[in-house]
Amino acid sequence: MTELAIHTRGLTRKFGELVAVNRLDLAIPAGTIYGFLGPNGSGKSTCIRMLTGLLLPCAGDMTVLGLAIPEQAETLRRRVGYMTQKFSLYDDLSVRENLEFIAQIYGLNAKDSRDRLRELLGTYELASFAGRFAGTLSGGQKQRLALAAATLHQPDLLFLDEPTSAVDPENRRDFWEKLFDLCEAGTSILVSTHYMDEAERCHGLAILENGIKRADGSPEQLMNGMGVTVLEVAAPGLRELKTRLLALEHVRSVAQLGLRLRVLVDGKLADPVGWLRQRLPELATGAEINRVRPNLEDVFVSCTGGKELP
Numbered sequence: 001m002t003e004l005a006i007h008t009r010g011l012t013r014k015f016g017e018l019v020a021v022n023r024l025d026l027a028i029p030a031g032t033i034y035g036f037l038g039p040n041g042s043g044k045s046t047c048i049r050m051l052t053g054l055l056l057p058c059a060g061d062m063t064v065l066g067l068a069i070p071e072q073a074e075t076l077r078r079r080v081g082y083m084t085q086k087f088s089l090y091d092d093l094s095v096r097e098n099l100e101f102i103a104q105i106y107g108l109n110a111k112d113s114r115d116r117l118r119e120l121l122g123t124y125e126l127a128s129f130a131g132r133f134a135g136t137l138s139g140g141q142k143q144r145l146a147l148a149a150a151t152l153h154q155p156d157l158l159f160l161d162e163p164t165s166a167v168d169p170e171n172r173r174d175f176w177e178k179l180f181d182l183c184e185a186g187t188s189i190l191v192s193t194h195y196m197d198e199a200e201r202c203h204g205l206a207i208l209e210n211g212i213k214r215a216d217g218s219p220e221q222l223m224n225g226m227g228v229t230v231l232e233v234a235a236p237g238l239r240e241l242k243t244r245l246l247a248l249e250h251v252r253s254v255a256q257l258g259l260r261l262r263v264l265v266d267g268k269l270a271d272p273v274g275w276l277r278q279r280l281p282e283l284a285t286g287a288e289i290n291r292v293r294p295n296l297e298d299v300f301v302s303c304t305g306g307k308e309l310p
């Protein structure tokens with residue numbers, strides 16, 4: 001049986017009347033990168049905070065690294081790392097001082113601390129900034145420092161809550177390379193994001209909306225199993241055409257991409273291109289309609305419902 005890093009049954013958290021996380025079941029294999037994909041307010045942070053033992057659930061069971069949480073949260077704390085979207089280190093300490101401080105918290109002796117710092121400054125390309133105040137670093141450098149800090153004690157499981165919100169695409173790519181290095185070295189990783197390209201890099205993911213898990217699986221499983229066919233339509237008058245398409249019963253969503261419309265239609269239609277040409281006479285001639293491979297954004301749109309992109 002696959003060893004699970006995280007296992008939850010019916011995990012629920014309410015704030016007053018609001019159900020922030022609603023009966024969430026998760027079975028996340030150890031040694032993988034697992035993503036929570038969802039818009040703002042979908043419950044990603046609330047769930048991560050419960051899994052770290054920082055927030056109590058209202059209902060449900062969870063084990064994290066085989067430990068019952070919240071009961072064994074104290075034992076768990078030393079085995080997990082946690083990086084939030086907000087930079088939570090000290091701006092007025094240098095890079096080195098920040099890491100030394102964290103090494104002290106984890107009780108590393110002077111030699112181990114020195115060795116580990118040297119290793120981390122090298123791995124996260126921080127050696128030439130070691131004496132700089134953390135507050136003066138760029139977004140990408142701060143993010144690398146935060147990851148170094150979160151992994152200083154070599155945790156078995158790393159929680160990353162929207163870790164790349166504040167960095168550019170190049171830094172995001174580099175950051176993901178570091179995550180794959182960590183994963184290969186045996187660290188399990190749970191990362192929340194609202195970026196489709198990040199979600200697509202995960203081994204598995206759950207799509208969350210209003211605290212509810214709408215779908216889960218590997219990106220390929222989700223894309224292959226979404227029950228929707230994706231068409232791209234190039235024709236004149238796209239804004240008007242979009243409105244007319246949205247009024248058709250088998251059309252799930254329509255989004256404009258430059259000079260084309262990306263149209264999600266029910267997967268049960270045997271000949272979706274023929275059907276579309278027949279339903280809208282203006283598409284019968286002159287329009288270009290192609291069936292294309294679904295992407296994760298299509299999955300997201302189709303399983304979070306609604307005919308408009310979020």
Ligand SMILES: Nc1ncnc2c1ncn2[C@@H]1O[C@H](COP(=O)(O)OP(=O)(O)OP(=O)(O)O)[C@@H](O)[C@H]1O
Pocket residue numbers: 015018020038039040041042043044045046047162
């Ligand atoms: N301490 C709190 N008190 C009241 N409501 C809260 C609290 N924490 C979260 N919420 C609410 O719970 C819902 C889920 O929030 P959560 O932060 O978990 O979502 P999220 O998916 O992480 O969103 P974001 O990307 O904005 O961080 C939101 O409606 C939020 O306003």
